[in-house]
């Protein structure tokens with residue numbers, strides 16, 4: 750944390766500000782803490798995230814948690830991107846504690862990411878922590894690197910999808926998932 754704060758102190762200096770100015774005195778420490786938090790996904794495992802919250806259940810119909818908000822950092826510019834994740838799966842004898850789906854989202858969002866990989870990692874993680882007949886994930890994202898700099902498009906949104914198991918080759922299942930999250 751001290752090293753990170755020192756890096757931020759230097760950044761403040763390099764951009765032409767005075768790190769000893771009263772308003773900026775504690776900024777390096779605050780910014781370090783904020784970045785540490787926003788990248789906390791590197792310092793937790795999937796197992797720690799899910800714990801023991803896998804339960805027996807014979808329900809086989811699709812389970813969906815939709816509109817889980819996330820904040821991530823684009824790996825190209827280290828600027829935020831954010832939006833909503835919807836996760837669905839087909840249970841096969843076991844179900845996952847609902848909050849754990851949201852915790853899995855945070856586990857992979859709080860890293861340097863591209864939206865496509867975030868989508869894929871969430872999909873694979875759900876399939877890893879419980880038996881399923883398939884997992885589907887859809888993410889919407891607004892990227893500050895496309896809004897506040899660069900191409901400066903304020904209204905574009907990115908949608909990404911990942912599937913596994915029966916979702917990969919059953920258009921009706923995909924359609925059911927997409928209809929439920931709309």
Ligand SMILES: Nc1nc2c(ncn2[C@@H]2O[C@H](COP(=O)(O)OP(=O)(O)OP(=O)(O)O)[C@@H](O)[C@H]2O)c(=O)[nH]1
Nearest residue numbers: 823824825830862863864865892894895898899900
């Ligand atoms: N596929 C994908 N691209 C992303 C994501 N986040 C940012 N990018 C893109 O990463 C690309 C990096 O392109 P470069 O040409 O190397 O960088 P740049 O000169 O800053 O590009 P501009 O943003 O076009 O100014 C840009 O097109 C960004 O829009 C993401 O989650 N997924």
Ligand SMILES: [Zn+2]
Nearest residue numbers: 823825826894
């Ligand atoms: Zn970017």
